[in-house]
Amino acid sequence: MKRFLIPLGIFVVLAGFLFAGLKLNPREVPSPLIGKPAPDFKLALLSDPAKQLSPADLRGKVWLFNVWASWCASCRQEHDLLLDLSRHGVVLIYGMDYKDQPGDAQAVLDRFGNPYVETVVDPDGRAGINYGVYGVPETYLIDKNGIIRYKHTGPLTGEVLEKKILPLVKELQQ
């Protein structure tokens, strides 16, 4: 009897690890930028290319930084959530149009609505690299001191918003 217990035990442990592994998302790479200052940029606005915006201009505010593009299909998935969020005015949302044609991006906002206070344009993806962007959409939560507090890779979901982002926003806004 005992000789069967050991292989059975090993099997159960291994199966447990593999089962837990099934639920992990390999695309969810922990960002080393959390707890660090948001990388600087000075980029033109989508609404007015003559004007520029930099994270330093948003000191003293808690804001969501959402990296998106008109060619990004899964960005459309989270669009309604972002619109909802901006309508309720819970948190300021700034966008970054990543490696895109400004005309296409503006067309998306005109057609589906604009949740962003402003959108900056990163045509060559340079600012994106500084933020460790590897798959749009990506969303960063930045606090009053310009520190990145949270990062979500992939389209936002109601669950992530309610369980992770909104409680953190409330805490940071105090």
Next chain:
Amino acid sequence: MRLWMIVLALCLPFAAMAGEAKPMAKDPVLEQRMIALSENLRCLVCQNESLAGSHAELAEDLRQEIREQLHAGKTNEQVIEYLTERYGDFVLYKPPVKPITWLLWFGPFALLIGAMGGLYSYIKRRGNRLVDEPLSEEEKKRVAALIGNNGNKS
């Protein structure tokens, strides 16, 4: 006419190759360094491909970034630091040895030593249980008969 067409057809692959070739960086030594470096870095878009082998757009951007940084005189270590600051240790195919990766680095050896210990004690116990038991006279006769029979058959 026909021969001419065959010659033309044979030339086609070369034309195709020429079309695909990417513009080489001005400095071939630098390009070599860039490739050597990016072979040990993970492309985050297609995670099982290296930065050198990936056709993902981000990989191309990052290769260009590495190229420019090397051109600006940065060392390999500085470029790797630049990337890990942004993308984390995950971009490294060879993760650094630190407390959180100890299990990864030393786990297999611990497992090997454990298994060898287990095997050793098993063999030892088994050896103790085996007792030499010489064949009895009757058994010897049966063996002789069996071998003898086989010998006759073949």
